[in-house]
Amino acid sequence: MTNTTSSVWSTDDPVRAAAPLAGKTRYEVCVIGGGIAGLTTAYLLASEGKSVVVLDAKPAVAGGETEYTTAHLAWVLDDRFARVASIRGDEAAKLAAKSHRSAIDLIEEIVRREGIACDFKRLDGYLFPGSDGPEAVREEMLALTRLGLMFERVDRVPFPAGAVGPALRFRDNGQFHPLKYLGDIVGLIRKKGGVIHTDTQVVKMENGSPCVAHTKSGHTVTADAIVIATGSPFDAGLTLHFKLAAYNTYAIALEVPPGYVPPGLFWDTEDPYHYVRTAHGTGTEYLIVGGEDHKTGQAQDQKERWAALEAWTRASFPDAGPVRHHWSGQVFETPDGLGRIGLAPGWRDNLYVITGDSGTGMTHGTLGARLVADLILGRTNPFAGLYSPSRWMPGALKTLIEENANLAAQYTDWLTGSEVASAADIPKGHGAVVRDGLSKTAVYKDDKGQVHEMTAVCPHLGGIVQWNHGEKTWDCPCHGSRFSCTGEV
Ligand SMILES: Cc1cc2nc3c(=O)[nH]c(=O)nc-3n(C[C@H](O)[C@H](O)[C@H](O)COP(=O)(O)OP(=O)(O)OC[C@H]3O[C@@H](n4cnc5c(N)ncnc54)[C@H](O)[C@@H]3O)c2cc1C
Ligand code: FES
Incomplete structure (x- = not known):
């Protein structure tokens, strides 16, 4: 394994970069965040003739969590149907399945209509037992049968070794290359009159009709509607933050002999669970395995987590070659496993949010884009109630209380001492929190020894x-904010 992290999809595609916003500008819709959620929203609205601008803080769009995804396109919910039904009821669980199917359908339709070469394909998904045994698979089978959702029971997953069962097979899931897909979406947004600005961080929004987005460099966009598609919904009110829990998740891509791994998406039932798929690079076939999640800022053993993923992989895929890429990123969990999409709570009529990807942000981002675009265009959307950010979820109270108790516990870090006595004890390329009287300082020593x-x-x-050894970032354990080693958001 190399020392530096890189996602299996990463390229220096200049298409995704654009000039920063300058001056005072006016558009019908301002989309903040150029990941799959924001870019799809902009594409759908520009396709309907709206004047749209996308603002992204990074040097290139699709450089947020979308670059670090493993891009399973699944209608099978990460949190499993038994759990979602127990919190939101059977009808909501069925509607959730339908909404994620509609997201895969929409991606397929766009790929076909626009002729996007992004390795999109339909394939089966498999849920199989992990070290926790077959009980969760049985429980899910009962829930699926009750809900009337399609699945087949198979004896084993088709792995070369260590195959376990019984497993559940689900037809009609999908996969694609997310950056090839979004590279073309960026071109299409521009072709339809949309504008993209990168290196443009929005720091504040002004409510009203119209509303205004203010950037860090002092420029503005005035718009009839603003869509916050920033993953974590910055400046959209505190209520949302207390209903989202940020987790880090890890992935590795190993070179494998062609045809060694059967096509499919595979998920086990462990908590945290493993997720598996293949992808084609230039002349190389990759096996991509993810898992080892933990709450953001609440673990410092990143290297051990990648090593654990590799060990797990080699047990089922003994002929897998070297690990070529390893990386990690963030997902935002909600208490019921469903996104929070629609009008931002507490704001008036023109500020929309797409958040709470719950580990399935490819489909949540796509269905969220369709939903928000429909609301802006004054249309009804069948999933608006299901995903409403203001929804009341009495069934999720226990999870909510547990997550917020965990959150409150993080503030006791104020009372703890230094991780090291002084900066002299920090090795090159590492960081640590040092107490200085009543205040706490984050100290990073770069590779040249400069502090x-x-x-x-x-x-x-x-x-x-907290210092993240794997990605060399500072991660906040409370709501998951992350900062570079030198402190940039
Ligand atoms: C390892 C890993 C594996 C995953 N696997 C899957 C999977 O198999 N299937 C699946 O469906 N999902 C998966 N996910 C989740 C999925 O990748 C994300 O949910 C999804 O990419 C989020 O897209 P987004 O558009 O909401 O956010 P992002 O892609 O994070 O985009 C948000 C953008 O907003 C910008 N931004 C943030 N703040 C500001 C600001 N103030 N001003 C301007 N711009 C701002 C950021 O720069 C960023 O570009 C995975 C995630 C990880 C990390
Ligand atoms: S992310 Fe909320 S306090 Fe840090």
């Missing part, structure tokens, strides 16, 4: 950041 000091207090709501 960079910054406050360890998260500007969001005052959590104390």
Whole structure:
């Protein structure tokens, strides 16, 4: 395994970069965040003749979590139907399956209509027992039968070794290359009159009709509607933050002999679960395996997590070759496993949010884009109630209380001492939090030995950041904000 992290999809595609926003501008819709959710929203609205601008803080769009995805396109819910039905009821669980199917259908339709070469294909998904035994598979089978959702029971998953069962097979899932897909979507947005600005961080929004987005460099977009598609919904009100829990998840891509791994998406029932698919690189076939999730900022053993993923993979795929890529990223879980999509709670009529990807942001982002575009265009959408950010979920109270108790516990970091006595004890290329009287300082020592000091207090709501050894970032354990080693958001 190399020392530096890189996603299996990463390229330096200049199409995704654009000039920063300058001046005072006016559009019908301002989309903040150029990941799959924001770019799909912009594409759908530009296709209907709306004047749209996309603003992204990074040097290129599709460089957020979308670059770090493993891009399973699944209608089978990560949180499993038995759980979603127990929290939201059977009808909601059925509607959720339908909504994720509609997202895969929409991606397929766009790929066909626009002739996008992004390796899109339909394939089967398999849920199989992990080290927790077959009980969860049985429980899910009962729920699926009750809900009338299609599945087949198979004896084993078709792995070369260590195949386990019984497993459940689900037809009509999909996979694609997310950056090839979004590279073309970017071109289509521009062709339809949409505008993209990168290196443009929005720091504040003004409510009203019209509403205004203010950038860090002092420029503005005035718009009839703003869509916050930033993964974590910055500046959209506190209520949303207390209903989202940020987790880090890890992935590796190993070179495998052609045809060694059968086509399919595979998920086991462990908590956290493993997720598996293949992908084609230039002349190379990859096996991509993910898992080892933990709450953001609440673990510092990143290298051990990638090693654990590799060990798990080699047990079922003994002929797999070397690990060529390893990386990690963030997902935002909601108490019922469904996204929060629609009008931002507490704001008036023109501020929309797409968040709470729950580990399935490819489909959540796509169905969220369709939903928000419909609301802006004044149309009804069959999934608006299911995903409403203001929904009341009495069935999810226990999870919500547990997550917020975990959140409250993170603030005790204010009371703890230094991780190291002084900056001298920090090895090159690492960081640590140092107590200085009543304050806490995040200290990073770069590869040349130069020390960079910054406050360890998260500007969001005052959590104390933790050093992430794997990605060399500062991660906040409270609501998941992440900062570069030198402190940029
Ligand atoms: C390892 C891993 C594996 C995954 N596997 C899958 C999978 O198999 N299937 C699946 O469906 N999902 C998967 N996911 C989840 C999925 O990748 C994400 O949910 C999805 O990419 C989120 O897309 P997004 O558009 O909402 O956010 P992002 O892609 O994160 O885009 C948000 C954008 O907003 C920008 N931004 C943030 N703040 C500001 C600001 N203030 N001003 C301007 N711009 C801002 C960021 O720069 C970023 O480009 C995985 C995630 C990870 C990390
Ligand atoms: S992310 Fe909320 S306090 Fe840091």
